[in-house]
Amino acid sequence: MTVDKIILGAGLYGLYAALQCGRRGQRVLVFERDAAPFMRATYINQARVHMGYHYPRSYSTAIKSAHYFERFCKDYGFCLRTDFDQIYATSAHFSWTNAAEFRRFCNAAGIRCDGVDPEKYFNPGMCDGAFLTTEYTYDAQVLKDWFLKELSQCPGVEIRYEHPVERIEKGSDTWRITAGGETAEAPFVLNATYAGVNDIHAMAGFEPFKIKYELCEIILCEVDKRLYNTGITVMDGPFFSLMPFGQTGLHSLTSVTFTPHETSYDTVATFPCQARSEGRCRPGSLYNCNECPARPQSAWPYMGQLARKYLREEYGFTYKGSLFSMKPILKASEIDDSRPTVVRRMSDTPVFYSVLSGKINTVYDLDEVLAQ
Amino acid sequence: MTTNKEKNFISAVVYLHNDGVRAVKFFKLLTEQLDAHFEQYELIAVDDACTDDTVPLLRDWAKDLTRPLTFLHMSLFQRLEPCMNAGLDAAIGDYVYEFDTTDVPYPADMIFAAYQTALTGSDIVSVCPNRTNGSSRLFYGVFNANSHSAYRLRTDAFRLVSRRAINRVHASSEHLPYRKAAYAASGLKMTDLTFEGRILDRGTGRFSLAADSLTLYTDAGFKFSAGITLIMMALALAELVYTLVIFATGHPVEGWTTMMFVLTLGFAGVFAVLAIIVKYLSLLVDLIFKKQKYLIESVEKIQK
Numbered sequence: 238m239t240v241d242k243i244i245l246g247a248g249l250y251g252l253y254a255a256l257q258c259g260r261r262g263q264r265v266l267v268f269e270r271d272a273a274p275f276m277r278a279t280y281i282n283q284a285r286v287h288m289g290y291h292y293p294r295s296y297s298t299a300i301k302s303a304h305y306f307e308r309f310c311k312d313y314g315f316c317l318r319t320d321f322d323q324i325y326a327t328s329a330h331f332s333w334t335n336a337a338e339f340r341r342f343c344n345a346a347g348i349r350c351d352g353v354d355p356e357k358y359f360n361p362g363m364c365d366g367a368f369l370t371t372e373y374t375y376d377a378q379v380l381k382d383w384f385l386k387e388l389s390q391c392p393g394v395e396i397r398y399e400h401p402v403e404r405i406e407k408g409s410d411t412w413r414i415t416a417g418g419e420t421a422e423a424p425f426v427l428n429a430t431y432a433g434v435n436d437i438h439a440m441a442g443f444e445p446f447k448i449k450y451e452l453c454e455i456i457l458c459e460v461d462k463r464l465y466n467t468g469i470t471v472m473d474g475p476f477f478s479l480m481p482f483g484q485t486g487l488h489s490l491t492s493v494t495f496t497p498h499e500t501s502y503d504t505v506a507t508f509p510c511q512a513r514s515e516g517r518c519r520p521g522s523l524y525n526c527n528e529c530p531a532r533p534q535s536a537w538p539y540m541g542q543l544a545r546k547y548l549r550e551e552y553g554f555t556y557k558g559s560l561f562s563m564k565p566i567l568k569a570s571e572i573d574d575s576r577p578t579v580v581r582r583m584s585d586t587p588v589f590y591s592v593l594s595g596k597i598n599t600v601y602d603l604d605e606v607l608a609q
Numbered sequence: 610m611t612t613n614k615e616k617n618f619i620s621a622v623v624y625l626h627n628d629g630v631r632a633v634k635f636f637k638l639l640t641e642q643l644d645a646h647f648e649q650y651e652l653i654a655v656d657d658a659c660t661d662d663t664v665p666l667l668r669d670w671a672k673d674l675t676r677p678l679t680f681l682h683m684s685l686f687q688r689l690e691p692c693m694n695a696g697l698d699a700a701i702g703d704y705v706y707e708f709d710t711t712d713v714p715y716p717a718d719m720i721f722a723a724y725q726t727a728l729t730g731s732d733i734v735s736v737c738p739n740r741t742n743g744s745s746r747l748f749y750g751v752f753n754a755n756s757h758s759a760y761r762l763r764t765d766a767f768r769l770v771s772r773r774a775i776n777r778v779h780a781s782s783e784h785l786p787y788r789k790a791a792y793a794a795s796g797l798k799m800t801d802l803t804f805e806g807r808i809l810d811r812g813t814g815r816f817s818l819a820a821d822s823l824t825l826y827t828d829a830g831f832k833f834s835a836g837i838t839l840i841m842m843a844l845a846l847a848e849l850v851y852t853l854v855i856f857a858t859g860h861p862v863e864g865w866t867t868m869m870f871v872l873t874l875g876f877a878g879v880f881a882v883l884a885i886i887v888k889y890l891s892l893l894v895d896l897i898f899k900k901q902k903y904l905i906e907s908v909e910k911i912q913k
Contacts, residue, residue: 329698330695330698330699331698331699360776361776361779361780362776362779362780475699494677494679495677538618538648538649539649539651539677539701542618542649542701542702542703543701545701546701546772
């Protein structure tokens with residue numbers, strides 16, 4: 238089978254690319270190793286549509302996020318939850334920023350930042366500043382349904398689920414990819430496999446991205462009435478975030494220290510838990526952590542405790558469940574905590590692009606690539 | 610899994626400064642105790658610029674640890690109090706153990722005994738030796754005699770504080786120059802447990818800490834300086850009386866009386882002004898340092 242473009246991975250970036258090309262009448266084949274789209278990072282994250290607040294140490298990331306924020310809200314407003322107060326607070330201790338710096342940063346980035354009394358939300362002395370901001374949360378399931386509906390109108394696009402990539406061969410003007418026993422050829426390949434990006438590179442013989450891997454847990458919580466319409470994010474260091482999770486009515490709880498369970502510094506993700514995955518997962522072929530029998534024990538006792546230390550007693554929340562996923566982090570971004578979207582052209586003829594981004598609203602960075 | 614272990618989340622903050630092998634031994638003992646009694650806990654090791662192998666040894670030991678161990682590496686040697694403040698800020702527990710030293714002169718089960726005592730209604734539990742050395746006795750003697758706190762301070766090996774107590778002391782002052790005194794002055798219930806033995810000297814820097822603590826948490830500084838000023842003023846006035854007596858009865862050298870008048874009146878005036886300034890200064894310390902003007906231990910309401 239020969240198509241115009243082969244896309245690896247049916248996450249947001251993969252399906253966005255498929256839809257853009259499908260609408261232009263191109264023939265696109267998407268290979269996805271899970272049984273459905275949006276099963277990993279697109280679904281399992283804080284579900285934050287970034288406005289830039291998160292990156293007080295990286296203006297470039299902040300300004301870019303703010304820039305794409307409006308466009309994303311306009312295009313995908315149907316999957317957002319916007320009716321809540323998003324509070325950003327700066328921790329009084331161990332923070333890499335403080336109230337005055339955060340305010341200055343918001344002004345420079347041109348984003349909303351209205352001061353509120355920290356003691357309204359936090360125990361005394363915990364936070365030196367609290368700010369009401371504009372930031373939304375998206376619902377991956379709603380977004381998925383929309384993409385599937387739109388893609389069903391594009392006859393040229395086919396998605397193959399449970400088709401893990403097995404072999405990648407370079408021809409003179411096409412890539413020949415075998416996945417799930419099926420082989421296809423295309424002059425253009427987009428690798429949008431996120432945590433699997435280096436697995437694909439290893440198969441294609443490309444230089445790997447310099448990333449480390451974190452096995453992350455997102456905790457879903459039921460919250461009291463007082464928190465229902467409030468999202469809380471304490472910056473910028475070993476703190477936590479408790480904010481609405483899309484339109485689910487639940488809140489996601491994450492913390493910088495307890496969300497990552499284990500870290501791998503190897504080129505392809507290598508974790509001790511892979512040995513317990515009953516053959517599903519190995520270095521070079523990542524299984525879905527959320528469905529793995531070897532997924533770690535929840536860090537709820539720690540994350541819950543951390544949030545309780547900060548929040549006033551009247552803001553109650555209880556454990557509902559955990560989601561696990563693998564997160565690749567560019568090694569270069571540790572110091573400034575920036576999250577650049579990396580789109581790298583790995584090969585010219587035939588064309589091979591790899592994309593790596595930790596944010597949903599920078600998906601538009603793909604436009605330039607797809608125009609070719 | 611159901612266990613009979615305690616459900617409260619415990620943090621243990623441990624101060625380390627070139628403790629070497631002793632640190633590992635201490636952490637082993639500590640985790641044994643905590644594992645036996647608590648379902649959830651975390652360890653926080655405050656590395657006060659250790660220059661020996663304390664940290665690598667501990668890191669090595671912690672490889673197979675199932676509970677979180679956080680190292681706080683201080684930028685430079687800052688001594689006990691600032692380090693423990695940092696540890697306290699990092700701790701997330703409902704109850705926080707503060708181990709100022711890795712020396713263990715007490716029986717290990719005192720660690721859990723402190724928690725049990727806390728559950729009976731004490732927000733602060735100190736575990737103290739029954740023997741102390743002379744300089745400590747002198748300091749605590751002066752401190753307790755001049756402090757308004759309901760509780761007496763003693764030399765202690767470690768203590769356990771509740772989250773409520775931590776929130777309370779932070780509400781009255783952001784930074785705690787001397788934690789123990791802040792807890793004692795928090796107005797919450799404090800209990801001492803005593804064990805047979807003594808603890809090692811805690812080394813340098815204690816004199817300035819003692820001076821700071823006496824100034825901030827007691828009236829000793831004010832009383833002392835106000836007392837001296839008043840005595841000096843009284844002496845100056847006595848001199849004035851003596852001058853008057855000599856002027857009336859004797860035959861002083863010409864000019865002596867005038868000179869003595871100027872000197873004695875002048876000094877009496879200076880000391881009177883100093884007494885007022887000292888009072889103002891102590892008020893200022895009070896206003897800046899203590900944000901909350903009254904302290905309550907609990908509220909009890911009787912209703913029919």
